[in-house]
Amino acid sequence: MAASGARTAAIIGGGVIGGGWAARFALMGWNVRIHDTDRDAERRINEVIDRARAAMPGLWDVALPDEGRISFHDDLAEAVEGAEWIQESVPERLDLKHEIYAAIQGACTEAAIIGSSTSGFRPSELAEGATRPGQIVVAHPFNPVYLIPLVEVVTGPGTGTARIDRIRSTLRDIGAHPLFLRREIDAHIADRLLEAVWREALWLVSDGVADTAEIDDAIRYGFGLRWAQMGLFETYRIAGGEAGMRQFLTQFGPALKWPWSKLTDVPELTDELVETIASQSDAQSGRRSIAELERIRDANLVAILRGLKARDWGAGRLLNAAERRIGGAPRSLDALSLTSPLPTGARAVPLDWSDQNGHMTEHRYLQAFGDATDRFLALVGCDDDYIACGHSYFTAETHIRHLAEVRAGARIEIDTRLLLAEGRRLRIFHRMWEDSRLVATGEHMLVHVDLESRRAVMPPPELQDKLARVAKAHAHLPEPEGAGAAVGRPPERQPDPQE
Ligand SMILES: NC(=O)c1ccc[n+]([C@@H]2O[C@H](COP(=O)([O-])OP(=O)(O)OC[C@H]3O[C@@H](n4cnc5c(N)ncnc54)[C@H](O)[C@@H]3O)[C@@H](O)[C@H]2O)c1
Numbered sequence: 001m002a003a004s005g006a007r008t009a010a011i012i013g014g015g016v017i018g019g020g021w022a023a024r025f026a027l028m029g030w031n032v033r034i035h036d037t038d039r040d041a042e043r044r045i046n047e048v049i050d051r052a053r054a055a056m057p058g059l060w061d062v063a064l065p066d067e068g069r070i071s072f073h074d075d076l077a078e079a080v081e082g083a084e085w086i087q088e089s090v091p092e093r094l095d096l097k098h099e100i101y102a103a104i105q106g107a108c109t110e111a112a113i114i115g116s117s118t119s120g121f122r123p124s125e126l127a128e129g130a131t132r133p134g135q136i137v138v139a140h141p142f143n144p145v146y147l148i149p150l151v152e153v154v155t156g157p158g159t160g161t162a163r164i165d166r167i168r169s170t171l172r173d174i175g176a177h178p179l180f181l182r183r184e185i186d187a188h189i190a191d192r193l194l195e196a197v198w199r200e201a202l203w204l205v206s207d208g209v210a211d212t213a214e215i216d217d218a219i220r221y222g223f224g225l226r227w228a229q230m231g232l233f234e235t236y237r238i239a240g241g242e243a244g245m246r247q248f249l250t251q252f253g254p255a256l257k258w259p260w261s262k263l264t265d266v267p268e269l270t271d272e273l274v275e276t277i278a279s280q281s282d283a284q285s286g287r288r289s290i291a292e293l294e295r296i297r298d299a300n301l302v303a304i305l306r307g308l309k310a311r312d313w314g315a316g317r318l319l320n321a322a323e324r325r326i327g328g329a330p331r332s333l334d335a336l337s338l339t340s341p342l343p344t345g346a347r348a349v350p351l352d353w354s355d356q357n358g359h360m361t362e363h364r365y366l367q368a369f370g371d372a373t374d375r376f377l378a379l380v381g382c383d384d385d386y387i388a389c390g391h392s393y394f395t396a397e398t399h400i401r402h403l404a405e406v407r408a409g410a411r412i413e414i415d416t417r418l419l420l421a422e423g424r425r426l427r428i429f430h431r432m433w434e435d436s437r438l439v440a441t442g443e444h445m446l447v448h449v450d451l452e453s454r455r456a457v458m459p460p461p462e463l464q465d466k467l468a469r470v471a472k473a474h475a476h477l478p479e480p481e482g483a484g485a486a487v488g489r490p491p492e493r494q495p496d497p498q499e
Contacts, residue, residue, distance in 0.1 A: 008031045010079045010085070023145070034079065061371070062326050065412075097116065108428070116138050119188075123156040149177040177318050202266070205277055304354040344376045345371055348411050391459070398442065398445050411434065417431075425445060429480050430443075
Protein backbone atom coordinates (compact mmCIF):
# COMPACT_ATOMS: atom_id res chain seq x y z
CA MET A 1 0.00 0.00 0.00
CA ALA A 2 1.15 3.52 -0.82
CA ALA A 3 2.20 6.15 -0.50
CA SER A 4 4.29 8.95 0.84
CA GLY A 5 4.54 11.71 -1.74
CA ALA A 6 1.20 10.65 -3.26
CA ARG A 7 -1.41 13.30 -3.99
CA THR A 8 -4.34 13.56 -1.58
CA ALA A 9 -8.09 13.68 -2.24
CA ALA A 10 -10.82 14.10 0.37
CA ILE A 11 -14.24 12.53 -0.14
CA ILE A 12 -17.09 14.09 1.83
CA GLY A 13 -20.10 11.77 1.77
CA GLY A 14 -19.24 8.16 1.00
CA GLY A 15 -22.40 6.68 -0.50
CA VAL A 16 -22.73 5.12 -3.95
CA ILE A 17 -21.04 8.08 -5.63
CA GLY A 18 -18.52 9.09 -2.96
CA GLY A 19 -17.39 5.44 -2.72
CA GLY A 20 -16.87 5.35 -6.49
CA TRP A 21 -14.79 8.54 -6.40
CA ALA A 22 -12.72 7.15 -3.52
CA ALA A 23 -12.00 4.01 -5.56
CA ARG A 24 -11.04 5.93 -8.73
CA PHE A 25 -8.61 8.21 -6.87
CA ALA A 26 -7.08 5.45 -4.74
CA LEU A 27 -6.60 3.03 -7.64
CA MET A 28 -4.85 5.82 -9.53
CA GLY A 29 -2.36 6.13 -6.67
CA TRP A 30 -3.86 8.99 -4.64
CA ASN A 31 -4.16 8.87 -0.86
CA VAL A 32 -7.85 9.21 -0.06
CA ARG A 33 -9.41 10.54 3.15
CA ILE A 34 -13.12 9.87 3.61
CA HIS A 35 -15.57 11.65 5.89
CA ASP A 36 -19.15 10.37 6.28
CA THR A 37 -21.51 10.82 9.24
CA ASP A 38 -22.98 7.33 8.91
CA ARG A 39 -21.25 4.64 10.96
CA ASP A 40 -22.02 2.04 8.30
CA ALA A 41 -20.32 4.06 5.53
CA GLU A 42 -16.92 2.37 5.96
CA ARG A 43 -18.36 -1.09 5.31
CA ARG A 44 -20.31 0.11 2.25
CA ILE A 45 -17.33 1.97 0.78
CA ASN A 46 -15.07 -1.01 1.28
CA GLU A 47 -17.53 -3.09 -0.75
CA VAL A 48 -17.47 -0.51 -3.57
CA ILE A 49 -13.68 -0.38 -3.47
CA ASP A 50 -13.40 -4.18 -3.60
CA ARG A 51 -15.62 -4.23 -6.69
CA ALA A 52 -13.53 -1.45 -8.22
CA ARG A 53 -10.28 -3.33 -7.51
CA ALA A 54 -11.56 -6.27 -9.55
CA ALA A 55 -12.78 -4.09 -12.43
CA MET A 56 -10.90 -0.83 -12.90
CA PRO A 57 -7.15 -1.65 -13.06
CA GLY A 58 -7.79 -4.26 -15.80
CA LEU A 59 -9.12 -1.58 -18.16
CA TRP A 60 -5.52 -0.81 -19.08
CA ASP A 61 -2.79 -3.07 -20.48
CA VAL A 62 -0.17 -1.59 -18.16
CA ALA A 63 0.03 -1.59 -14.38
CA LEU A 64 -1.49 1.40 -12.58
CA PRO A 65 0.53 3.16 -9.86
CA ASP A 66 0.52 1.50 -6.43
CA GLU A 67 -2.84 1.95 -4.74
CA GLY A 68 -3.06 4.96 -2.44
CA ARG A 69 -3.83 4.81 1.28
CA ILE A 70 -7.53 5.00 2.19
CA SER A 71 -8.43 6.41 5.60
CA PHE A 72 -11.71 7.24 7.35
CA HIS A 73 -12.11 10.41 9.42
CA ASP A 74 -14.88 11.35 11.86
CA ASP A 75 -13.68 14.95 11.69
CA LEU A 76 -14.36 16.71 8.36
CA ALA A 77 -11.60 19.29 8.97
CA GLU A 78 -9.03 16.52 9.45
CA ALA A 79 -10.13 14.89 6.18
CA VAL A 80 -9.81 18.01 4.02
CA GLU A 81 -6.68 19.53 5.57
CA GLY A 82 -4.00 19.79 2.86
CA ALA A 83 -6.10 17.87 0.29
CA GLU A 84 -5.59 18.91 -3.32
CA TRP A 85 -9.07 17.82 -4.47
CA ILE A 86 -12.15 17.69 -2.24
CA GLN A 87 -15.19 15.93 -3.67
CA GLU A 88 -18.53 16.56 -2.01
CA SER A 89 -21.03 13.71 -2.54
CA VAL A 90 -23.63 14.20 0.21
CA PRO A 91 -27.37 13.85 -0.58
CA GLU A 92 -28.93 16.24 -3.11
CA ARG A 93 -30.10 18.95 -0.66
CA LEU A 94 -28.91 22.50 -1.16
CA ASP A 95 -29.02 23.49 2.54
CA LEU A 96 -26.90 20.46 3.44
CA LYS A 97 -24.39 21.16 0.67
CA HIS A 98 -24.06 24.82 1.84
CA GLU A 99 -23.40 23.63 5.38
CA ILE A 100 -20.73 21.24 4.12
CA TYR A 101 -18.95 23.90 1.98
CA ALA A 102 -18.78 26.26 4.97
CA ALA A 103 -17.09 23.51 7.00
CA ILE A 104 -14.78 22.55 4.13
CA GLN A 105 -13.70 26.12 3.37
CA GLY A 106 -12.98 26.67 7.05
CA ALA A 107 -10.36 23.91 6.96
CA CYS A 108 -9.02 23.46 3.43
CA THR A 109 -6.34 25.40 1.58
CA GLU A 110 -7.28 28.14 -0.90
CA ALA A 111 -5.59 26.13 -3.64
CA ALA A 112 -7.81 23.08 -3.14
CA ILE A 113 -10.51 22.35 -5.70
CA ILE A 114 -13.93 21.60 -4.25
CA GLY A 115 -15.94 19.49 -6.69
CA SER A 116 -19.62 18.73 -6.16
CA SER A 117 -21.18 15.52 -7.51
CA THR A 118 -24.56 17.25 -7.72
CA SER A 119 -26.84 15.89 -10.42
CA GLY A 120 -28.83 19.07 -10.80
CA PHE A 121 -27.65 22.20 -8.94
CA ARG A 122 -25.77 24.97 -10.72
CA PRO A 123 -22.44 26.23 -9.35
CA SER A 124 -24.00 29.66 -8.67
CA GLU A 125 -26.54 27.96 -6.39
CA LEU A 126 -23.89 25.83 -4.69
CA ALA A 127 -21.62 28.81 -4.04
CA GLU A 128 -24.32 31.07 -2.48
CA GLY A 129 -22.88 32.49 0.75
CA ALA A 130 -19.51 30.75 0.32
CA THR A 131 -16.30 32.38 1.56
CA ARG A 132 -14.53 31.70 -1.76
CA PRO A 133 -17.24 31.03 -4.38
CA GLY A 134 -14.76 30.41 -7.24
CA GLN A 135 -13.36 27.39 -5.39
CA ILE A 136 -16.59 25.39 -5.75
CA VAL A 137 -17.36 23.72 -9.10
CA VAL A 138 -19.70 21.01 -10.30
CA ALA A 139 -17.86 17.76 -11.09
CA HIS A 140 -20.74 15.46 -11.95
CA PRO A 141 -19.79 11.77 -12.38
CA PHE A 142 -21.73 8.69 -13.46
CA ASN A 143 -22.27 5.46 -11.62
CA PRO A 144 -20.05 3.38 -11.32
CA VAL A 145 -17.63 6.30 -11.00
CA TYR A 146 -14.59 3.98 -11.20
CA LEU A 147 -15.56 2.72 -14.67
CA ILE A 148 -17.57 5.44 -16.44
CA PRO A 149 -15.09 8.10 -17.55
CA LEU A 150 -17.42 11.08 -18.04
CA VAL A 151 -17.33 13.91 -15.49
CA GLU A 152 -19.40 16.97 -16.41
CA VAL A 153 -17.65 20.06 -15.13
CA VAL A 154 -19.54 23.30 -14.60
CA THR A 155 -17.47 26.27 -13.53
CA GLY A 156 -18.51 29.80 -12.54
CA PRO A 157 -17.16 33.27 -13.34
CA GLY A 158 -14.84 33.11 -10.32
CA THR A 159 -13.23 29.78 -11.21
CA GLY A 160 -10.37 31.29 -13.23
CA THR A 161 -8.30 29.79 -16.02
CA ALA A 162 -5.52 28.44 -13.79
CA ARG A 163 -8.05 26.47 -11.76
CA ILE A 164 -9.79 25.27 -14.93
CA ASP A 165 -6.45 23.95 -16.21
CA ARG A 166 -5.89 22.11 -12.93
CA ILE A 167 -9.38 20.62 -12.99
CA ARG A 168 -8.81 19.37 -16.53
CA SER A 169 -5.41 17.86 -15.81
CA THR A 170 -6.44 16.30 -12.49
CA LEU A 171 -9.48 14.58 -13.95
CA ARG A 172 -7.38 13.28 -16.85
CA ASP A 173 -4.77 12.04 -14.35
CA ILE A 174 -7.40 9.81 -12.76
CA GLY A 175 -8.49 8.46 -16.17
CA ALA A 176 -11.70 10.51 -16.37
CA HIS A 177 -13.01 12.59 -19.29
CA PRO A 178 -13.84 16.15 -18.19
CA LEU A 179 -16.64 17.64 -20.28
CA PHE A 180 -16.76 21.38 -19.58
CA LEU A 181 -20.18 23.00 -19.97
CA ARG A 182 -20.20 26.32 -21.82
CA ARG A 183 -22.64 27.73 -19.28
CA GLU A 184 -24.54 26.53 -16.26
CA ILE A 185 -28.00 24.99 -16.64
CA ASP A 186 -30.10 22.85 -14.33
CA ALA A 187 -29.09 19.17 -14.54
CA HIS A 188 -26.14 19.81 -16.92
CA ILE A 189 -26.13 17.95 -20.28
CA ALA A 190 -26.37 14.22 -19.68
CA ASP A 191 -29.08 14.26 -17.02
CA ARG A 192 -31.25 16.49 -19.23
CA LEU A 193 -31.01 13.92 -22.01
CA LEU A 194 -31.63 11.07 -19.60
CA GLU A 195 -34.56 12.89 -18.02
CA ALA A 196 -36.25 13.19 -21.43
CA VAL A 197 -35.87 9.44 -22.08
CA TRP A 198 -36.91 8.61 -18.50
CA ARG A 199 -40.09 10.70 -18.82
CA GLU A 200 -41.04 8.95 -22.07
CA ALA A 201 -40.36 5.56 -20.48
CA LEU A 202 -42.66 6.40 -17.55
CA TRP A 203 -45.40 7.39 -20.00
CA LEU A 204 -45.01 4.14 -21.94
CA VAL A 205 -45.52 2.15 -18.71
CA SER A 206 -48.28 4.43 -17.46
CA ASP A 207 -50.15 4.14 -20.78
CA GLY A 208 -49.73 0.35 -20.75
CA VAL A 209 -47.80 0.39 -24.04
CA ALA A 210 -44.78 -1.50 -22.71
CA ASP A 211 -43.46 -2.93 -19.47
CA THR A 212 -40.06 -2.16 -17.92
CA ALA A 213 -38.37 -5.20 -19.52
CA GLU A 214 -39.62 -4.32 -23.01
CA ILE A 215 -38.41 -0.73 -22.68
CA ASP A 216 -34.98 -1.93 -21.51
CA ASP A 217 -34.87 -4.35 -24.48
CA ALA A 218 -35.62 -1.47 -26.88
CA ILE A 219 -32.50 0.23 -25.53
CA ARG A 220 -30.04 -2.62 -25.03
CA TYR A 221 -30.81 -4.55 -28.21
CA GLY A 222 -31.00 -1.35 -30.21
CA PHE A 223 -29.97 2.26 -29.97
CA GLY A 224 -28.09 1.79 -26.68
CA LEU A 225 -25.42 -0.13 -28.59
CA ARG A 226 -25.06 2.71 -31.07
CA TRP A 227 -25.00 5.38 -28.39
CA ALA A 228 -22.11 3.76 -26.49
CA GLN A 229 -19.78 4.18 -29.43
CA MET A 230 -20.98 7.11 -31.56
CA GLY A 231 -23.53 9.04 -29.54
CA LEU A 232 -26.55 10.64 -31.17
CA PHE A 233 -25.40 13.04 -33.87
CA GLU A 234 -22.72 10.87 -35.46
CA THR A 235 -25.18 7.97 -35.55
CA TYR A 236 -27.86 10.09 -37.25
CA ARG A 237 -25.29 11.48 -39.69
CA ILE A 238 -24.78 7.92 -40.96
CA ALA A 239 -28.57 7.40 -41.07
CA GLY A 240 -28.76 10.31 -43.54
CA GLY A 241 -26.77 8.28 -46.07
CA GLU A 242 -24.22 9.87 -48.41
CA ALA A 243 -25.77 13.32 -47.92
CA GLY A 244 -25.22 13.02 -44.16
CA MET A 245 -26.80 15.23 -41.54
CA ARG A 246 -28.52 17.66 -43.96
CA GLN A 247 -30.40 14.78 -45.58
CA PHE A 248 -31.25 13.29 -42.18
CA LEU A 249 -32.76 16.58 -40.99
CA THR A 250 -34.76 16.96 -44.21
CA GLN A 251 -36.01 13.39 -44.00
CA PHE A 252 -36.83 13.13 -40.32
CA GLY A 253 -37.30 16.83 -39.40
CA PRO A 254 -41.07 16.82 -40.04
CA ALA A 255 -41.52 13.96 -37.55
CA LEU A 256 -40.52 16.37 -34.79
CA LYS A 257 -43.88 18.10 -35.29
CA TRP A 258 -45.84 14.86 -35.03
CA PRO A 259 -47.06 14.04 -31.54
CA TRP A 260 -44.57 11.18 -30.99
CA SER A 261 -43.27 12.52 -27.78
CA LYS A 262 -44.94 13.71 -24.59
CA LEU A 263 -41.84 15.81 -23.82
CA THR A 264 -42.21 18.00 -20.75
CA ASP A 265 -45.50 16.51 -19.67
CA VAL A 266 -44.84 14.20 -16.70
CA PRO A 267 -47.05 11.29 -15.66
CA GLU A 268 -48.16 11.61 -12.08
CA LEU A 269 -46.36 9.09 -9.88
CA THR A 270 -49.54 7.74 -8.28
CA ASP A 271 -49.31 4.79 -5.85
CA GLU A 272 -50.70 2.65 -8.64
CA LEU A 273 -48.02 3.68 -11.18
CA VAL A 274 -45.24 3.23 -8.61
CA GLU A 275 -46.58 -0.26 -7.82
CA THR A 276 -46.83 -1.14 -11.52
CA ILE A 277 -43.25 -0.06 -12.24
CA ALA A 278 -41.83 -1.67 -9.10
CA SER A 279 -43.58 -5.01 -9.66
CA GLN A 280 -42.63 -5.09 -13.35
CA SER A 281 -39.04 -4.37 -12.34
CA ASP A 282 -39.21 -7.20 -9.74
CA ALA A 283 -40.47 -9.57 -12.43
CA GLN A 284 -37.75 -8.41 -14.81
CA SER A 285 -34.73 -8.42 -12.48
CA GLY A 286 -35.80 -9.56 -9.01
CA ARG A 287 -34.19 -13.00 -9.23
CA ARG A 288 -30.79 -11.33 -8.92
CA SER A 289 -29.56 -9.33 -5.92
CA ILE A 290 -28.37 -5.74 -6.40
CA ALA A 291 -24.79 -6.87 -5.63
CA GLU A 292 -25.07 -9.50 -8.38
CA LEU A 293 -26.45 -6.95 -10.84
CA GLU A 294 -23.58 -4.59 -9.95
CA ARG A 295 -21.04 -7.33 -10.68
CA ILE A 296 -22.72 -8.13 -14.01
CA ARG A 297 -22.89 -4.43 -14.91
CA ASP A 298 -19.19 -3.95 -14.12
CA ALA A 299 -18.12 -7.00 -16.16
CA ASN A 300 -20.21 -5.84 -19.14
CA LEU A 301 -18.84 -2.30 -18.92
CA VAL A 302 -15.26 -3.59 -18.77
CA ALA A 303 -15.89 -5.75 -21.85
CA ILE A 304 -17.43 -2.83 -23.77
CA LEU A 305 -14.69 -0.40 -22.75
CA ARG A 306 -11.91 -2.85 -23.61
CA GLY A 307 -13.61 -3.55 -26.94
CA LEU A 308 -13.60 0.17 -27.68
CA LYS A 309 -10.00 0.36 -26.49
CA ALA A 310 -8.94 -2.23 -29.05
CA ARG A 311 -10.74 -0.10 -31.67
CA ASP A 312 -9.08 3.10 -30.30
CA TRP A 313 -12.50 4.73 -30.44
CA GLY A 314 -14.65 6.87 -28.12
CA ALA A 315 -14.14 6.02 -24.46
CA GLY A 316 -11.59 3.37 -25.56
CA ARG A 317 -9.43 6.07 -27.10
CA LEU A 318 -9.40 7.83 -23.73
CA LEU A 319 -8.09 4.63 -22.11
CA ASN A 320 -5.28 4.42 -24.67
CA ALA A 321 -4.31 8.05 -24.05
CA ALA A 322 -4.20 7.41 -20.29
CA GLU A 323 -2.14 4.27 -20.90
CA ARG A 324 0.47 6.25 -22.82
CA ARG A 325 0.70 8.70 -19.92
CA ILE A 326 1.03 5.92 -17.35
CA GLY A 327 3.76 4.26 -19.42
CA GLY A 328 4.73 0.62 -19.46
CA ALA A 329 7.82 -1.53 -19.29
CA PRO A 330 11.20 0.04 -20.24
CA ARG A 331 11.68 0.35 -24.00
CA SER A 332 15.46 0.04 -24.17
CA LEU A 333 17.86 -2.72 -23.15
CA ASP A 334 20.31 -0.07 -21.95
CA ALA A 335 17.92 0.88 -19.13
CA LEU A 336 17.90 -2.69 -17.83
CA SER A 337 20.17 -4.99 -15.91
CA LEU A 338 20.93 -8.10 -17.94
CA THR A 339 21.93 -10.11 -14.89
CA SER A 340 18.32 -11.11 -14.28
CA PRO A 341 15.37 -11.99 -16.54
CA LEU A 342 14.01 -8.96 -18.40
CA PRO A 343 10.78 -7.30 -17.15
CA THR A 344 8.32 -7.72 -20.02
CA GLY A 345 4.91 -7.13 -18.51
CA ALA A 346 3.06 -5.64 -15.56
CA ARG A 347 -0.70 -5.32 -15.58
CA ALA A 348 -3.92 -6.20 -13.76
CA VAL A 349 -6.05 -9.14 -14.89
CA PRO A 350 -9.11 -7.66 -16.63
CA LEU A 351 -12.55 -8.69 -15.42
CA ASP A 352 -13.42 -10.10 -18.84
CA TRP A 353 -10.39 -12.41 -18.67
CA SER A 354 -11.94 -14.57 -15.96
CA ASP A 355 -14.12 -17.60 -16.62
CA GLN A 356 -16.94 -19.32 -14.77
CA ASN A 357 -14.37 -20.89 -12.41
CA GLY A 358 -13.64 -17.37 -11.15
CA HIS A 359 -10.04 -17.26 -12.37
CA MET A 360 -8.09 -16.19 -15.45
CA THR A 361 -9.21 -18.23 -18.41
CA GLU A 362 -6.78 -20.37 -20.37
CA HIS A 363 -6.30 -18.42 -23.59
CA ARG A 364 -5.62 -15.17 -21.70
CA TYR A 365 -2.35 -16.68 -20.41
CA LEU A 366 -1.28 -16.94 -24.03
CA GLN A 367 -2.35 -13.35 -24.62
CA ALA A 368 -0.34 -12.13 -21.62
CA PHE A 369 2.69 -14.19 -22.66
CA GLY A 370 2.26 -13.14 -26.31
CA ASP A 371 2.33 -9.47 -25.23
CA ALA A 372 5.45 -10.23 -23.15
CA THR A 373 7.10 -11.85 -26.19
CA ASP A 374 6.33 -8.70 -28.23
CA ARG A 375 7.92 -6.57 -25.50
CA PHE A 376 10.97 -8.82 -25.32
CA LEU A 377 11.39 -8.63 -29.09
CA ALA A 378 10.98 -4.84 -29.07
CA LEU A 379 13.71 -4.62 -26.40
CA VAL A 380 16.18 -6.53 -28.60
CA GLY A 381 15.31 -4.39 -31.63
CA CYS A 382 12.52 -6.33 -33.32
CA ASP A 383 10.00 -3.52 -32.83
CA ASP A 384 7.22 -2.11 -35.06
CA ASP A 385 9.71 -0.22 -37.26
CA TYR A 386 11.80 -3.35 -37.73
CA ILE A 387 8.72 -5.37 -38.71
CA ALA A 388 7.61 -2.61 -41.12
CA CYS A 389 10.97 -3.08 -42.90
CA GLY A 390 10.09 -6.68 -43.72
CA HIS A 391 11.37 -9.04 -41.03
CA SER A 392 9.82 -10.50 -37.92
CA TYR A 393 9.70 -13.51 -35.60
CA PHE A 394 6.95 -16.12 -35.91
CA THR A 395 6.09 -18.38 -32.97
CA ALA A 396 6.67 -22.04 -33.83
CA GLU A 397 5.93 -23.74 -30.52
CA THR A 398 4.44 -22.81 -27.12
CA HIS A 399 4.19 -24.61 -23.80
CA ILE A 400 2.26 -22.95 -20.96
CA ARG A 401 2.13 -24.30 -17.42
CA HIS A 402 -0.68 -23.11 -15.13
CA LEU A 403 0.71 -23.29 -11.60
CA ALA A 404 -1.68 -21.28 -9.42
CA GLU A 405 -5.01 -19.47 -9.73
CA VAL A 406 -5.13 -15.77 -10.61
CA ARG A 407 -8.29 -13.71 -10.17
CA ALA A 408 -9.63 -10.60 -11.88
CA GLY A 409 -7.94 -7.43 -10.65
CA ALA A 410 -4.77 -9.29 -9.54
CA ARG A 411 -1.58 -7.50 -10.52
CA ILE A 412 0.64 -9.81 -12.54
CA GLU A 413 4.23 -9.30 -13.62
CA ILE A 414 6.11 -11.19 -16.29
CA ASP A 415 9.85 -11.60 -16.70
CA THR A 416 11.62 -13.23 -19.60
CA ARG A 417 14.74 -15.31 -19.86
CA LEU A 418 16.51 -15.90 -23.18
CA LEU A 419 17.39 -19.61 -23.26
CA LEU A 420 18.73 -19.83 -26.79
CA ALA A 421 19.53 -17.50 -29.68
CA GLU A 422 21.02 -19.65 -32.37
CA GLY A 423 20.78 -18.99 -36.08
CA ARG A 424 17.19 -18.36 -37.00
CA ARG A 425 15.83 -19.78 -33.74
CA LEU A 426 15.04 -18.11 -30.48
CA ARG A 427 13.88 -19.90 -27.33
CA ILE A 428 12.46 -17.79 -24.50
CA PHE A 429 11.02 -18.60 -21.11
CA HIS A 430 8.44 -16.33 -19.43
CA ARG A 431 7.51 -16.44 -15.75
CA MET A 432 4.26 -14.87 -14.56
CA TRP A 433 4.17 -13.68 -10.93
CA GLU A 434 1.48 -12.42 -8.60
CA ASP A 435 3.57 -10.77 -5.89
CA SER A 436 6.19 -13.42 -5.08
CA ARG A 437 3.98 -16.34 -6.20
CA LEU A 438 4.87 -17.99 -9.50
CA VAL A 439 1.50 -18.50 -11.19
CA ALA A 440 2.44 -19.63 -14.71
CA THR A 441 5.31 -20.14 -17.10
CA GLY A 442 5.39 -19.96 -20.88
CA GLU A 443 8.13 -21.36 -23.08
CA HIS A 444 8.23 -20.39 -26.75
CA MET A 445 10.31 -21.26 -29.78
CA LEU A 446 10.38 -18.46 -32.35
CA VAL A 447 11.78 -18.37 -35.85
CA HIS A 448 13.12 -15.30 -37.64
CA VAL A 449 11.36 -14.85 -41.00
CA ASP A 450 11.37 -12.73 -44.13
CA LEU A 451 7.85 -11.32 -44.42
CA GLU A 452 8.07 -11.23 -48.22
CA SER A 453 8.99 -14.89 -48.82
CA ARG A 454 7.40 -16.03 -45.49
CA ARG A 455 10.49 -18.22 -45.02
CA ALA A 456 12.92 -18.56 -42.14
CA VAL A 457 16.04 -16.43 -42.61
CA MET A 458 19.00 -15.39 -40.45
CA PRO A 459 18.49 -12.19 -38.43
CA PRO A 460 20.73 -9.25 -39.43
CA PRO A 461 24.02 -8.75 -37.52
CA GLU A 462 22.72 -5.90 -35.26
CA LEU A 463 19.87 -8.07 -34.01
CA GLN A 464 22.19 -11.05 -33.58
CA ASP A 465 24.57 -8.88 -31.55
CA LYS A 466 21.86 -7.70 -29.18
CA LEU A 467 20.53 -11.23 -28.74
CA ALA A 468 24.06 -12.52 -28.13
CA ARG A 469 24.54 -9.86 -25.43
CA VAL A 470 21.38 -10.95 -23.60
CA ALA A 471 22.08 -14.67 -24.17
CA LYS A 472 25.60 -14.34 -22.75
CA ALA A 473 24.33 -12.55 -19.63
CA HIS A 474 21.40 -14.93 -19.15
CA ALA A 475 23.65 -18.00 -19.54
CA HIS A 476 24.91 -17.27 -16.00
CA LEU A 477 21.43 -17.56 -14.54
CA PRO A 478 20.31 -20.94 -13.16
CA GLU A 479 18.16 -23.03 -15.50
CA PRO A 480 14.56 -21.89 -14.78
CA GLU A 481 12.40 -24.50 -13.08
CA GLY A 482 10.09 -26.05 -15.69
CA ALA A 483 12.10 -25.13 -18.77
CA GLY A 484 12.03 -27.91 -21.38
CA ALA A 485 9.11 -29.68 -19.70
CA ALA A 486 6.76 -31.59 -21.98
CA VAL A 487 3.02 -31.79 -21.37
CA GLY A 488 2.38 -34.01 -18.36
CA ARG A 489 6.09 -34.67 -17.91
CA PRO A 490 8.61 -32.65 -15.87
CA PRO A 491 11.85 -31.57 -17.60
CA GLU A 492 14.68 -34.08 -17.71
CA ARG A 493 16.89 -33.41 -14.75
CA GLN A 494 20.41 -32.27 -15.55
CA PRO A 495 22.96 -34.65 -13.94
CA ASP A 496 24.41 -33.19 -10.76
CA PRO A 497 28.25 -33.22 -11.03
CA GLN A 498 28.43 -33.99 -7.25
CA GLU A 499 26.48 -37.24 -7.62
N1 LIG B 1 -26.69 7.96 -7.44
C1 LIG B 1 -26.36 8.38 -8.63
O1 LIG B 1 -26.52 7.67 -9.62
C2 LIG B 1 -25.73 9.73 -8.81
C3 LIG B 1 -25.05 9.99 -10.01
C4 LIG B 1 -24.36 11.20 -10.16
C5 LIG B 1 -24.39 12.14 -9.13
N2 LIG B 1 -25.09 11.89 -7.98
C6 LIG B 1 -25.05 12.92 -6.92
O2 LIG B 1 -24.11 12.52 -5.94
C7 LIG B 1 -24.49 12.99 -4.65
C8 LIG B 1 -24.56 11.81 -3.69
O3 LIG B 1 -25.48 10.87 -4.19
P1 LIG B 1 -25.44 9.31 -3.74
O4 LIG B 1 -26.33 8.61 -4.69
O5 LIG B 1 -24.06 8.84 -3.53
O6 LIG B 1 -26.18 9.41 -2.33
P2 LIG B 1 -26.10 8.38 -1.10
O7 LIG B 1 -27.31 8.64 -0.28
O8 LIG B 1 -25.82 7.00 -1.58
O9 LIG B 1 -24.81 8.87 -0.29
C9 LIG B 1 -24.74 10.07 0.44
C10 LIG B 1 -23.77 9.87 1.58
O10 LIG B 1 -23.60 11.10 2.24
C11 LIG B 1 -23.54 10.84 3.65
N3 LIG B 1 -23.88 12.06 4.39
C12 LIG B 1 -25.11 12.57 4.65
N4 LIG B 1 -24.97 13.71 5.35
C13 LIG B 1 -23.64 13.93 5.53
C14 LIG B 1 -22.87 14.93 6.17
N5 LIG B 1 -23.45 15.97 6.77
N6 LIG B 1 -21.53 14.83 6.16
C15 LIG B 1 -20.93 13.77 5.55
N7 LIG B 1 -21.61 12.79 4.94
C16 LIG B 1 -22.94 12.87 4.92
C17 LIG B 1 -24.53 9.71 3.86
O11 LIG B 1 -24.29 9.02 5.06
C18 LIG B 1 -24.27 8.86 2.62
O12 LIG B 1 -23.27 7.87 2.87
C19 LIG B 1 -25.82 13.71 -4.87
O13 LIG B 1 -25.58 15.09 -4.99
C20 LIG B 1 -26.34 13.13 -6.17
O14 LIG B 1 -27.17 14.04 -6.88
C21 LIG B 1 -25.74 10.69 -7.79
